[in-house]
Amino acid sequence: MSATDVPSPDAEAAPAFPVTSSATGPASPTTAPTYTVGIDMGSVTTRVAILNPAKPMPTIVRNALGNEATSTVVSFAANEARSFGENAAARDVTKASETIVDLAPWIFGYTSGEQAPKDTAVSLQVVSPATAMSEAVLLKSRQLGTQEHLTHPAQVTAFYIKSLLQFLPDQEMMRTAPICLAVPSAASAASFEALRQATLLAGVPQEHTVIAHSDEATAVYFHHLQYRNLPxxxxxxxxxxxxxxxxxxxxxxxxxxxxxxxxxxxxxxxxxxxxxxxxxxxxxxxxxxxxxxxxxxxxxxxxxxxxxxxxxxxxxxxxxxxxxxxxxxxxxxxxxxxxxxxxxxxxxxxxxxxxxxxxxxxxxxxxxxxxxxxxxxxxxxxxxxxxxxxxxxxxxxxxxxxxxxxxxxxxxxxxxxxSLDASLSVAEGSAILAEVRRLSVARQQQQQQDEEQTAQSTAASPVAEVHHVELTGFEVLDASSPICQPLSEAAVAAVAEWMVLEKQMESSDARIHERLAALNELDSYVLQTLTAIDNCVASSEKKAEMRSYIEKIDIYVRNEGDEASTADLSEKLAAVQAHVTEHFPELAVYYESVREAEKKKEEELTKLSKERQEDESELKSDPQRLRMAQKRREQGQGLFKEECWAEAQTRFVQALSILGQLYDISSEENRTKKHEISLSCYLNIASCSVKLGLWKNAVNNCTHALELVPDHPKALFRRGQAYSALKEYKEAVADLEKAKAVSQHDPVVTAELTRAKAALEAEKVKEKKMFAKMFS
CATH class of the missing domain: 3.90.640.10 (ATPase, substrate binding domain, subdomain 4)
Structure with missing residues (x-):
């Protein structure tokens, strides 16, 4: 078995001694650049960054919730699939003994993996990273919940890292991209070994794993961020x-x-x-x-x-x-x-x-x-x-x-x-450091070649100039440093043993997820059908009959669903669907009408998009541009009436963009028409933004409208409405007072003003109480 591969659970012989990255050597800078990955596993949250070497700075990888940070929490709860991040954090009280909420301190050797008040008499001795790396530290395994076996922190970390890497834009990166994990400067050699074991167990080849001190990641992040300002x-x-x-x-x-x-x-x-x-x-x-x-x-x-x-x-x-x-x-x-x-x-x-x-x-x-x-x-x-x-x-x-x-x-x-982003500096710096390290090792190899060939390869490099920085005094480049040492044969053998258990847990997780998916599918069908019953065309008696049947299924889901098997849930769903199809054909008619409406809407949007491309390619004069801007405005108004808020907003933005291309703005006719269309578009964009909950966007566009027509009642009302949603009640009241004055006491405006005033007063009372406590 290759030492760079994930150990096979049924391997008979001891794994070969792994090859380090310095032995294999990275790809030459003359080849197509390979992405690098940086991971900052913090005590509270973890961030992952990727770097395209052709660009100077990395980007943060967002998780399934669209967040840049993922909670550094893992749960191995009994009778449940393993979970991580926010899903695991939700179990830190209900499944306390099976949920690790301090994974980073455990893998870095600061705790035994169980969160407890730390004795305040802890060592507060200042040490250098070299001293910390040389200390003999043994990472402790612990029992999670009802599990019979002890779990090593590397096993838990492997699951967490593998889960995070699923968010990479290309899964092939797990096998091809250098992955740099930042560690605290006080971490010991035992932590480096555990992290290498974790990445190997997660499926990352050993030669692609880079361990680096977080201060070194931050240093290169500072260099890249301030590059143009440095000597x-x-x-x-x-x-x-x-x-x-x-x-x-x-x-x-x-x-x-x-x-x-x-x-x-x-x-x-x-x-x-x-x-x-x-x-x-x-x-x-x-x-x-x-x-x-x-x-x-x-x-x-x-x-x-x-x-x-x-x-x-x-x-x-x-x-x-x-x-x-x-x-x-x-x-x-x-x-x-x-x-x-x-x-x-x-x-x-x-x-x-x-x-x-x-x-x-x-x-x-x-x-x-x-x-x-x-x-x-x-x-x-x-x-x-x-x-x-x-x-x-x-x-x-x-x-x-x-x-x-x-x-x-x-x-x-x-x-x-x-100037350093406290949230991103270590993760992005780790991704940068992986690339700078790759280039540094490549330069060392090229020193053995002809100088002219080296110069040519460097000139042909597709890598951004900033990455060619020379690093001195960095542990990550010292092949003799404990942080760069490969896994021992015993450590790789341990990973092979853990892989057996990991395969079993993966299989168990898959079965549990499959059953939950079947339960969710049945539950979703019940909720969807109840909504359809309310909207379909049928007699009251028929609707009551349909609702009664579906509500019985809903009771089954609530009372028996958690105990039912995957097969039972799938059979139940099939039986319910067959019953609905046979006895309630009105629902099929309703679903067909919904599909037709969606299809029509999609065709209309496709048509509008095609027309836009054709129309705007032929705009050669100001009259054409004004007509096209008017057309985009009318399309937006039509989409707004159909409650296609986002699509409508796009049309209004396009209209404004076309108006910005007018050649002759000295023409009175052009100015008047541009003013009219612009005002309408700004107001309509604000209305779309209100519908979409984009309150700051609503404020900005109302402000643009008020620059064209000061004291415009609709602009004042919409901006006041948006300010209220942003809890900026003072500004909201000011706008709504003006709107009330110029709109002849419109009851809708008056009602919004009353709500804003009440919220402002409540905020003042709250602040008064807070300051009273501060100075009492």
Missing amino acids: AVHDGTAVPVVVIDIGQSCSVASLIIASQPRVEKVDCQTLRMGSEYIDALLCSHVYGELDKKFGAAAAPLRGDIKSFRKILRECRKAKEVLSTTDEARVQLEGLHGDIDIIVSLTRAMMEQAALPFLQAVRAMLTAIKEKLPAPNAVEDGTGEVAEVPRVEVIGGGWRSACIMEVIKEVFGITRVGV
Whole structure:
């Protein structure tokens, strides 16, 4: 068996020692560029980015819900298919012992995989990544729920990674694209091995797996983002940059010297603790208040994982509030034993308790400050004073006022830089780093070739210029570093054993999903039929008969559906469909009419699209353009009447686009006609936007209409309506007051104004109460 393949569960011999990427070598830059993938598996959420090397920056891959981030949560609940992300997060209370909500700290060796209040006496020693990598750390396996066997964090991570990679635009990327996983700078070699095992188990060839410290991913992200602003040569003008990341479970500060051609990593210091230290303090305080109020009755709460997760969730909310106000409340209801409590927290209390963590952060930052280039020590020997470092922050923890003050004090600055996207920098930086690493290894190989051939291949490269940066001091390029070491034979053999269990779980997941699909199909048919009964043409008696039959099926779905087998559900659906077809032909007639209407609508839209292409290709004069703009407006009005809001909006936008192509705007006739059509289109786009819930778009188009006709009643009304939906009640009331005045007290306008005023007053009362609490 090839060491780069996923181990076969029935392999008899021990797998061969895997080949590293440096041994096999990446594709030459002269070949068609291969996409790279970056994964930032954070303590709370995970992001995936892909990079087309021909472009300078990556893009974030969205999940099935259309979100850029996916919760780093996995559930292995009994009698259910495994789930991840938001689906798993919904089970973090109901299926607490089987749901891992701290997967990242588990795989990185900070926890045993079970969420519990962390002892505040944890080590707050500042360490370098080299020290962390050399430490002997053993990742702990744990039992999930009712499972009889122990589960290694690599097994859970493999399922999570494989699930995330399903969102890639091309599934072939799993086998062909270099995949870079970012790890905290405080991670040990055991974490690197576990991640390589996880990716191999997920189906990613070993030679395509890259492990990199998150600070190195952030460094190349900064370089690419600021590329045009960096010096063209790496000399005394190169920019010293301090990047600080106060994460949930880890804190890191790194110093780089950046120019367009090179990024030099000078130093990195880290803590195995992040803002969760403050979370633990707040939780500890809440538990203390529970003990004071309820005594022995509160004792069971300390061992109850469901109650802890509720407390932790509310404490994190309070921590965010305390970053902007001096006091917050933790309100808990329905804890174990029906215990309810409200606990007050103050910023002063939090900062006092967090002093050990703040001192550790100060020590970490001071260690970095000492490595800054000294004055008069620049490379060019000109004697110029070294530039004050640029300090950039990412991670959510820096927003706490006490941490921000430490950062400013250590570096003697008045403000910090926030040009790096805290959410995207590590994921996108990982995708970039995978490509820069590929090019760096390729350059090393090309050094053995003729210099002229090397120059030609570089010139012919389809890779964006920015990716050809030279990296110095980066662990990801050091073949001897623990972070670059391939899996041992024993580790690959373990993956082969896990694969047997993984195949069994995949088969079980498939059966469960198949049964759920059959149940959903039957449930959907019931709901669809009930709706059709209300809309079809039939006598009242016939409709009552149809509804009675379908409601009985609905009762079956609710009461027996969860226990029925896939075959039972499929047979039930077939029987119901046959009964409906035989006894209720009125529904078939209704469905046919719906299909005809949809077909007609689709044909009309196709016709309009074709006409647009033909018509607009022949626009050669202003009269033609004005006629075509009018035609697009009329088409939009027709589509609006048919409730095709999005299609109608498109026609109005097209009309405005055509008007923008008028040659002679000095003509009074042209100006008048353009004004008339433009006003109508802006108002109609606003109406479409209101129907579609695109409130900001509605505001913008009403504003354009008001620029043409100030105090236009419909524009004022629609904008006021949109402002109300955006909860900008002050602006809404102002617009609606004007609309009421110019529309002669239209009752519709008056009603909307009344609602907006009531909402504004309620908002003022709420703000008044909040400020009263702040200063009481």
